[in-house]
Amino acid sequence: KQEVTQIPAALSVPEGENLVLNCSFTDSAIYNLQWFRQDPGKGLTSLLLIQSSQREQTSGRLNASLDKSSGRSTLYIAASQPGDSATYLCAVHDYKLSFGAGTTVTVRA
Amino acid sequence: DADVTQTPRNRITKTGKRIMLECSQTKGHDRMYWYRQDPGLGLRLIYYSFDVKDINKGEISDGYSVSRQAQAKFSLSLESAIPNQTALYFCATSVTSDRDTQYFGPGTRLTVL
Numbered sequence: 428k429q430e431v432t433q434i435p436a437a438l439s440v441p442e443g444e445n446l447v448l449n450c451s452f453t454d455s456a457i458y459n460l461q462w463f464r465q466d467p468g469k470g471l472t473s474l475l476l477i478q479s480s481q482r483e484q485t486s487g488r489l490n491a492s493l494d495k496s497s498g499r500s501t502l503y504i505a506a507s508q509p510g511d512s513a514t515y516l517c518a519v520h521d522y523k524l525s526f527g528a529g530t531t532v533t534v535r536a
Numbered sequence: 537d538a539d540v541t542q543t544p545r546n547r548i549t550k551t552g553k554r555i556m557l558e559c560s561q562t563k564g565h566d567r568m569y570w571y572r573q574d575p576g577l578g579l580r581l582i583y584y585s586f587d588v589k590d591i592n593k594g595e596i597s598d599g600y601s602v603s604r605q606a607q608a609k610f611s612l613s614l615e616s617a618i619p620n621q622t623a624l625y626f627c628a629t630s631v632t633s634d635r636d637t638q639y640f641g642p643g644t645r646l647t648v649l
Contacts, residue, residue: 470626473638473639516579518579518638527582
C-alpha cells in the first residue's frame with residue numbers, strides 16, 4: 428500500500444523567502460506525481476505533474492523535482508508572496524492517486 | 537462555467553438518511569473519481585470509473601455506492617448516513633491522453649448529525 432508523507436505539516440515564512448515543500452512515498456513503482464494547491468473551502472488546483480521518467484518540471488516560480496529511487500519529491504516556490512498562502516498536496520499515481528496530508532503554507536507580508 | 541461541478545455544495549443531514557452527491561463534467565474525460573477529505577488525512581479514494589460500464593472500489597468504499605449515468609455524470613450515494621461520514625467530498629476527472637492529470641470539482645461539504 429502506497430504511503431505518502433508530507434513534512435512539515437505547516438510552514439510560515441516572510442514574503443520573498445523561497446519555499447521548500449517535501450513529499451516522500453514508499454513504493455517507487457509510480458506512473459507520475461502531481462502537486463496540487465488547495466485554498467480554504469475550495470477544490471484542488473493542479474500545479475505540476477512529473478512523469479516517472481522525468482527529474483523535474485517547472486512552471487513560472489514553481490519547480491518540482493522527483494527522485495523515484497529514493498521516493499522523494501520537492502516543490503520549490505521562489506520569492507514567495509502572500510497569495511501563495513494555501514495548502515499544498517502531493518499525490519502519487521500508481522494505479523490510483525495516493526495523497527499526502529498536505530503542507531499548509533502561510534506567507535507573511 | 538466550471539468544467540467539473542458538484543451538487544450540492546453543502547449538505548447537513550441526519551443519521552440514517554439516504555444522500556446523493558452529484559458530479560457533472562464538461563471536459564469530455566472518460567475517467568471519474570470520488571474522494572473524501574478529512575482533516576490531517578489527505579484525500580482518500582472512494583470509487584472510480586474508467587468508463588460508463590466500469591466501476592471500481594477504492595480504499596474506503598464501505599457505506600458508499602456509485603452510479604455512472606453517462607460519461608459526464610458520476611453520482612455518489614450514502615445509503616444510510618452516519619456521523620463519521622462527515623467530510624469534504626471531491627469529484628475528479630482525468631483522461632489518459634492528458635497523462636491522467638486529475639481535475640477536481642469544488643467539493644461538497646457534508647455534515648451528518
